[in-house]
Amino acid sequence: MDTIVSYRARRGSRAPWFAVVLGVSIALVLAFLVLPVLAIFVNTSPAQLVASLGESESTEALKLSLETTMIAIAIIVIVGTPAAFLLATKSFPGRSMVLTLVELPLVLPPAVAGIGLLAALGPHGLLGIALRDAHIQLVLQTAGVVVVLVFVASPFYLRQAQTAFESIDRSYMDASRTLGAGQAQTFVRVAIPLARTGMIAGVALAWGRALGEFGATLMFAGSFQGITQTVPLAIYDRFATDFPSALALSAVLVIVSASLLLAVRLISGAEALSGAMR
Template identity: 45%
Template structure:
């Protein structure tokens, strides 16, 4: 069947570059390269800012997903398109947008500057850049989970007199906890690999804004062996995240609904 050769070519297109990079790693010095002070500083900063960006994505993305999945209002499709726009925008464009919003002369940043608050080229800017590109991943995953879960239990609770807040906290959110978890993991992974928006909006200051992808970019010119080793480390972390989310037969895929076994006594 023709689909198998085409599938193998597609798999090779993705896997072969990773194999090629693995063959270029200096495995004899791998541990020394990834534990260098600058590497550890960049990795620690990436993990810390990615965790913070994930929290922001959950806190702000969950209400958006709820409104899009459960609400019905004029302009809903436009709102959905706008909040998912960072999925298709080049990250550097997102960085420029953030710079002209929160920068010293930006739409909001100019007012914050008067108060003595500066966001651009700070660790806060890293978190904002990561949250900007990662939040749509949580929204799209959680919205799919909400639509798959349906509204039957919510409607039953409402007819029994439960208030909307009780329905949300006791029924809706518990139903989509797997979607929140998997969406959060994907948001964390996207934050960890963010480069363009971070470089444009936050710059590359060691210990302040230089995340692991920026460190890899810098080492590419200074020490190619270190760049390849750090790249392999980032691939390993990404692989662990992907396996965590999509492992076990895809049971953790956002929005995926497990099939229920037929009730006993049902006719076959």
């Protein structure tokens, strides 16, 4: 707060050219990032958009995308939250190594993720025989799509959740322990409510990444209508044969992703507000 106040106080004495730099910078950023999205909508009439939603290929892809991403997010949150809490609150030997490994999928190209998952979980992969004996089939199955999404999207959630847990004032958790709450109880009743806003932001990022996932899904899960063909794969499928319909389906995905981002913004905004008033 102090820095903002002092910045405002000295604002008049700042060189005007810096304000111009800031303005030009944001204008360039906006123009570049918005142009492709704008182009999708300029080239798609509302009629095409509605027509695209009427095709079974689109609706099945949309349904599959929502289904697989929601399952993936649930797995990520349930398994990942305690892990993020551990990484945020405990120091142990090899912690920075673990942090690097957890974040690795962030920097892996999707093609590498796809090849790696095939080499690990494919029929000829490291765990291929074990999976077959357990009658678990992932490649070319809907479950395989979920596996890919969990792999590529979980670092986005883990990072945010870890940061959120790190920024909790430790005295709250110490107080909870002093007052007789166990570690698990402190985690559930104190840490998670305090870290909620950051966790929601992590869910939004991970969900967005999962909705857009293309390359690794294609390599590991393939592309088949109703089973593994998510919206990005359906878009690519049409790209070769029917560009206008690929555009229309892209527009649908933009709307879904944007609404998701906005909804999370609003929820976490309301959360932050009610948190501040409490």
